Structures are given as C-alpha cells and as structure tokens.
Amino acid sequence: MSAATRLEIFAPDGVPEVVAGDDLVALALAAAELADGDVLVVTSKIVSKAEGRLRRGSREEALAGETVRVVARRGETAIVRNRLGLTMAAAGIDNSNVPLGQIVLLPEDPDGSARTIREGIHEHGGANVAVVVSDTAGRAWREGQTDVAIGAAGLVVAEDFAGRTDAHGNELAVTLPAVADELAGAAELATGKLGGRPFSVVRGRADLVLPAGEHGPGAASLVRPDGADLFGYGAREAVLRALRAHDDDRRPFGAPAPATELAAAIREIVGLAPSHTGAADGALVVTYPRGTSRALRALVFAHGWTMNATDHPHEARLRPADV
Structure with missing residues (x-):
C-alpha cells in the first residue's frame, strides 16, 4: 500500500x-x-x-478593527473579508476556549x-x-x-x-x-x-x-484576490451596492463583463438596445427614457462598467471601468 x-x-x-x-x-x-x-x-x-x-471585550467590539469590508450581514451575524483576505464570520474572532470576557484574534x-x-x-x-x-x-x-x-x-x-x-x-x-x-x-x-x-x-x-x-x-x-471570486457580496448586499453605485464597491463585482453580456442585460431588464460606438474600448451608447436611469446605472455598475452623460439629453456612454 x-x-x-x-x-x-x-x-x-x-x-x-x-x-x-x-x-x-x-x-x-x-x-x-x-x-x-x-x-x-x-x-x-x-x-x-x-x-x-487575547483581548478583553466582545467580538462585536473588535470586529471593525479586523474587517476590510463587509460581505453580508443578517441580524447579528456578519460575514466579512478580514485583513488576512479570509472571508469568515466575525472576521475569525473567537470567544471559545478563552476566559470569560475575553476574545482571541487570528x-x-x-x-x-x-x-x-x-x-x-x-x-x-x-x-x-x-x-x-x-x-x-x-x-x-x-x-x-x-x-x-x-x-x-x-x-x-x-x-x-x-x-x-x-x-x-x-x-x-x-x-x-x-x-x-x-x-x-x-x-x-x-x-x-x-x-x-x-x-x-x-x-x-x-x-x-x-x-x-x-x-x-x-x-x-x-485566498482568491478580491474581485476574482464570483460571490463578492451576499445577494442582498449586491443589490444594494449596485444601486448605490459607489466606486469603492467596484472591485468585488469583478472584471468588466463583455459588451454583449451587458447589452443583453439592458435589453432584458430595461427594454433598451444599446449600440456600439466603434471605439477601441468597446464603448456602448444608450438612449433611455425618463425614470429608468437608476435601474440602468445599477445594471451598468454590476457588470463592471461606467455610465456617463453625453451632450444629448437622456443619452449615456457606457465603457468598461478600470478596476
């Protein structure tokens, strides 16, 4: 053997x-x-x-200092990416097998x-x-x-x-x-x-x-680099962060999607048909009716692209973001 x-x-x-x-x-x-x-x-x-x-105190008190970003939160449970790059509950902070009133950090x-x-x-x-x-x-x-x-x-x-x-x-x-x-x-x-x-x-x-x-x-x-994982946020958090469209939240969404994938999503969700500009970066142009800009911006953000206004009203130029 x-x-x-x-x-x-x-x-x-x-x-x-x-x-x-x-x-x-x-x-x-x-x-x-x-x-x-x-x-x-x-x-x-x-x-x-x-x-x-070992530290005195609770996991909740120590959590912020060990957290790089929150991945998902449900009530008192927080799944975070910690300073070691690990995605764990409470950043891996533990209060078992230690004296009462103390915690242990990784x-x-x-x-x-x-x-x-x-x-x-x-x-x-x-x-x-x-x-x-x-x-x-x-x-x-x-x-x-x-x-x-x-x-x-x-x-x-x-x-x-x-x-x-x-x-x-x-x-x-x-x-x-x-x-x-x-x-x-x-x-x-x-x-x-x-x-x-x-x-x-x-x-x-x-x-x-x-x-x-x-x-x-x-x-x-x-440890996969931040943004290389397919699940950079919890489901609820991904929706909220896409709607907020803050540049600091881009990396966990990963590399920009192909233009065809973004265009298909825009057609399915918003009912619009983006057109290619012919630019070297593969940019798209889309004309959108009033009231759809926020949904469009969230879709663009979630796919790793940026949305910028043009000189024409209700028209936007879409291009892959630098992440």
Whole structure:
C-alpha cells in the first residue's frame, strides 16, 4: 500500500493551557514524536494565545478593527473579508476556549507562524515536517463548519492536476485539490473541539512535504484576490451596492463583463438596445427614457462598467471601468 492511499492521524493528549510567550515548538516536541514527512497541524487558537492575541471585550467590539469590508450581514451575524483576505464570520474572532470576557484574534501572520514552528522543529527535533495552522470556517451553501488551513509552511498546499488525463483519457482542466484544507479538516477529526488537543500529526503524505528550507507559497496562496471570486457580496448586499453605485464597491463585482453580456442585460431588464460606438474600448451608447436611469446605472455598475452623460439629453456612454 502506497503512502498516498493510507493516512494515520493522531492528536496527543496532555498539552497544557497555552499562554502568551509559550514556546509552541517545545510543546509540540514534548507532545509527539515527529518524523520526516509528517504534517503537523496546529490550531490557530494556540498560535494566537502564544503570540498574545487575547483581548478583553466582545467580538462585536473588535470586529471593525479586523474587517476590510463587509460581505453580508443578517441580524447579528456578519460575514466579512478580514485583513488576512479570509472571508469568515466575525472576521475569525473567537470567544471559545478563552476566559470569560475575553476574545482571541487570528494570528497576525499565520504563514509566518507556520514557518517559525517548522524551522524550530527542524532545529530542535531534527525532523523535516510541514506545518499547517488551522481554523474553523463555514462553507457557502453547506450547513456546519470544517477546519481549513489559514497558514502553512513546507507544504504543497494545492495539487495541480491540470493537463493530466484520467483513466478514461479525459484531460483534466481545472482540478486543483486544496490539500492544505483537506489535511486541516482531517486533523480536526482527531483534535476535536473540546478535547484540549491543539496539535495533530498527519502521517502518510510525505510526498506533499517540501525539502528543509523550502517553505512554499503558504496558505495565503489559496485566498482568491478580491474581485476574482464570483460571490463578492451576499445577494442582498449586491443589490444594494449596485444601486448605490459607489466606486469603492467596484472591485468585488469583478472584471468588466463583455459588451454583449451587458447589452443583453439592458435589453432584458430595461427594454433598451444599446449600440456600439466603434471605439477601441468597446464603448456602448444608450438612449433611455425618463425614470429608468437608476435601474440602468445599477445594471451598468454590476457588470463592471461606467455610465456617463453625453451632450444629448437622456443619452449615456457606457465603457468598461478600470478596476
């Protein structure tokens, strides 16, 4: 049986409560016998505690400082894009497994934390391991949560199968398993949420572990740039932001749509037929009746275009926006 078809996952007991300044390398080496090719998964909670990321107060009070922009809000629940580029509930701020009246923020640099732990284990324990810093996140369209990698070092974080063929001869085009997330989710089955086991070891995927000194792109490489995701806002928020048409809200809507797509949307929703100007930027011109300008502007904005008046009344020139 090859290493890629059998995994062993274990999470040692007996790790003491972590406080600011604790040496996570020493704790990991004391908890588990690590071997070359192992993947050590460390919960972000103890990384944050060791790095002094506990704060007094509530998640709501700390939310603004950790938020780059709000993606969706429903009552007290806020899904935001945080300063690490992660889209998470409450920016990943947590109030579990910490003293009452305190919260814990995510690590400042999870990839950097993973590199530090990896280097320390190699220096003091002699083993070449990969390190994953894991955290719990929800999934769109799915109930429940699972752990994902928010930091990684020494690991192939995604396996690129593009260009390979399957057993039937079909060429794979966009198959890119996020193995860092898969390892984090598998490890959580051993650590649990209330067991006090913040370290887990995944054994059997040494093929994913990079040579000593090579840390790889880290888990940050798994985060899509703002605007590259198809769901930059919640459904309700997308409607409101398109109607407001504020330039600061453009990027999450993504790159400008093709002129044909915008023209089709305008015909369907507003009943107008834009015409091409022949300009190099593919601009369109549309004449609109009174009372339709706001709906037209929202459609144009949502498709990544701009709408500017011309010298003729109720006529607008549409062109792709610079995002």
